[in-house]
Amino acid sequence: MKIQFDLKLILLAAVLCGFVACSDKNKDNGGVDEIPDTETGDVTIYVTTSNRAQDFKKHAVDFSEKSNMSPTTIKLEPNTRYQTMDGFGAAVTGSTCYNLMQMTAENRTKFLKETFSPTEGMGQSYIRISIGCSDFSLSEYTCCDVPGIENFGLTSEENDYVIPIIKEILAINPDIKILGSPWTSPRWMKVNNLTDLQPFNSWTSGQLNPAHYADYATYFVKWIQAFNAQGINIYSVTPQNEPLNRGNSASLFMGWEEQLEFVKNNLVPALKAASLNTKIYLFDHNYNYDNMADQNDYPVKIYDAGIDDELVAGAAYHNYGGDKSELLDIHGKYPEKELIFTETSIGTWNDGRNLEVRLIDDMREVALGTVNNWCRGVIVWNLMLDSERGPNREGGCQTCYGAVDIDRSNYSTITRNSHYYIIGHLSSVVKPGAVRIGTSGFADGGFYMSAFENTDGTYAVVLLNSNTASKLITLDDGSHHFSYEVPAKSVISYRWKK
Structure with a gap:
C-alpha cells in the first residue's frame, strides 16, 4: 500500500510539473506552443547555424490550431509590395568550370543538382559568366584576339569548359538566368587614353578606342549569338566589369560618359538590329565609385543624359567599397530602374572559410542587405575554387575562396562556405518572379528578415538570428500561423502555401 501511495504522489507531481511548465510556456509565448519538428508538414524550413551543427538542414512544422497572442510574432503584410525577384546564384567562371570538370561525372551531377535543382536542391537561379577572360580564367584571352571583328570566335575555354558546364546546369534547371560581363575588350580596340589615342596592347587598363565602339558592340552581339547557337540564352549583360578599376589582371577603364556613348549609340542599336532583347545593366562596380568624385552616381548620370x-534595365553593384545604402539612394532617384548585386568575395583577408565569422555578416550585408535595398538579384563570386584558391592567374585574386572549395588532391571533398549558404537560403524558398512584401510586429536588433510572395501561391521568409541565444518566433500570414525555435547565430528559411 505504501508503494502504491508513493507512486500516486510521483504521478501527481509529474502532472503538476507538466502543467506548470506548460503554463509558463504559454505565458512566455502568448499561448502559442512550439510545434514539434517533423519530416513533413505545412511549412518547409531550412536551417544553417554558424557552428555547422545544422548544415542547411531541412525541417517541417504544421500550422498551429491555437489563437496567436505571441509577443514574438512577425506578421506578413502582402499588400505592401516592393521589387520582383529575378534570382540568386554565383559566378560560373573558367576556374569554376575547370574544377567541376575534374570531378567524376557522378559527383559533378550530384553537386550541380544540390546547387541548381528547384526540386532536389537549393534551386539557385541566376549565374554570371565572363565575356572573354576574367581574373579567374585559365589564360588571358578575348573572343577576338586577332584584329578585325570578322575574326570573332569562341575559344577552348568556352568550348571545353564553360559551355559544357552550363549545358549540364540547364539540364537541371532550364530556367536559369545568365548574366554576361566582359573584363576587357580585345587589346586591338584599346588606347592609352582618349586624348592621345595611342594603341595600348595590354590586358590591364587602357580605354576603349571610340573608333571601335561599333566593333565592340558587334562583339557583344556575336558573343550572345554564339551562345544562343549552343542553346544557351543570355538573359542580361553589363557593358564592363568594374569600369573604374584599372588594376585588375584583365581590365578596361570606362567612365560614365564613355559608357553612355557606347551603350546609347552602339550597343543598344546593335542588339536591336540583331533582334536581341538581352537586358543591359549599367556600371557593375562599387557602392563608392572607387572614390572618384566625377564618377559619383554613375548610372544616374547616364539616366539623366x-x-x-527598353533594353537598359538598370544598374549593377559590387560591395568592395562603400555601403549598401547607396542602393537606396539610386533607387530613390530612379525608382523605375532595376538594381542587381553582381559580385562580392570572401578570402584570406576576411576569414572567408570561418562560418562562425562570415555567415552572419554575409547574410546581413550581402543577401538580406541588398534585397531589402531593392536588388532583384544577388550573385556572389566564384561558385567553386580549389583548395589552393585556384586556378588563378598572376595579377588576379590570389587570396579568394569560392562559395565552395573542392579539395585539389581528390576533386571530391567539398567545403561549403558562407556564400553558398546565403545564396541557398534565398534561392531555396524565394523563386524567380516572387515579390518582396512587408512585415510588421516583432523587431529585435539581432534579427534581420525579408518576406516574399511567390507566383505559385506560397509565402517565403528568410530570417537571420545574429544573437547568441535562440528564440521562439511565430510567423503569421493572416490566415495561418506557426512557431519555430530559431537557433542562435543561424539563418532560417521558411516556405508555405497560403
Whole structure:
C-alpha cells in the first residue's frame, strides 16, 4: 500500500510539473506552443547555424490550431509590395568550370543538382559568366584576339569548359538566368587614353578606342549569338566589369560618359538590329565609385543624359567599397530602374572559410542587405575554387575562396562556405518572379528578415538570428500561423502555401 501511495504522489507531481511548465510556456509565448519538428508538414524550413551543427538542414512544422497572442510574432503584410525577384546564384567562371570538370561525372551531377535543382536542391537561379577572360580564367584571352571583328570566335575555354558546364546546369534547371560581363575588350580596340589615342596592347587598363565602339558592340552581339547557337540564352549583360578599376589582371577603364556613348549609340542599336532583347545593366562596380568624385552616381548620370528604356534595365553593384545604402539612394532617384548585386568575395583577408565569422555578416550585408535595398538579384563570386584558391592567374585574386572549395588532391571533398549558404537560403524558398512584401510586429536588433510572395501561391521568409541565444518566433500570414525555435547565430528559411 505504501508503494502504491508513493507512486500516486510521483504521478501527481509529474502532472503538476507538466502543467506548470506548460503554463509558463504559454505565458512566455502568448499561448502559442512550439510545434514539434517533423519530416513533413505545412511549412518547409531550412536551417544553417554558424557552428555547422545544422548544415542547411531541412525541417517541417504544421500550422498551429491555437489563437496567436505571441509577443514574438512577425506578421506578413502582402499588400505592401516592393521589387520582383529575378534570382540568386554565383559566378560560373573558367576556374569554376575547370574544377567541376575534374570531378567524376557522378559527383559533378550530384553537386550541380544540390546547387541548381528547384526540386532536389537549393534551386539557385541566376549565374554570371565572363565575356572573354576574367581574373579567374585559365589564360588571358578575348573572343577576338586577332584584329578585325570578322575574326570573332569562341575559344577552348568556352568550348571545353564553360559551355559544357552550363549545358549540364540547364539540364537541371532550364530556367536559369545568365548574366554576361566582359573584363576587357580585345587589346586591338584599346588606347592609352582618349586624348592621345595611342594603341595600348595590354590586358590591364587602357580605354576603349571610340573608333571601335561599333566593333565592340558587334562583339557583344556575336558573343550572345554564339551562345544562343549552343542553346544557351543570355538573359542580361553589363557593358564592363568594374569600369573604374584599372588594376585588375584583365581590365578596361570606362567612365560614365564613355559608357553612355557606347551603350546609347552602339550597343543598344546593335542588339536591336540583331533582334536581341538581352537586358543591359549599367556600371557593375562599387557602392563608392572607387572614390572618384566625377564618377559619383554613375548610372544616374547616364539616366539623366537619356538612355533607352527598353533594353537598359538598370544598374549593377559590387560591395568592395562603400555601403549598401547607396542602393537606396539610386533607387530613390530612379525608382523605375532595376538594381542587381553582381559580385562580392570572401578570402584570406576576411576569414572567408570561418562560418562562425562570415555567415552572419554575409547574410546581413550581402543577401538580406541588398534585397531589402531593392536588388532583384544577388550573385556572389566564384561558385567553386580549389583548395589552393585556384586556378588563378598572376595579377588576379590570389587570396579568394569560392562559395565552395573542392579539395585539389581528390576533386571530391567539398567545403561549403558562407556564400553558398546565403545564396541557398534565398534561392531555396524565394523563386524567380516572387515579390518582396512587408512585415510588421516583432523587431529585435539581432534579427534581420525579408518576406516574399511567390507566383505559385506560397509565402517565403528568410530570417537571420545574429544573437547568441535562440528564440521562439511565430510567423503569421493572416490566415495561418506557426512557431519555430530559431537557433542562435543561424539563418532560417521558411516556405508555405497560403
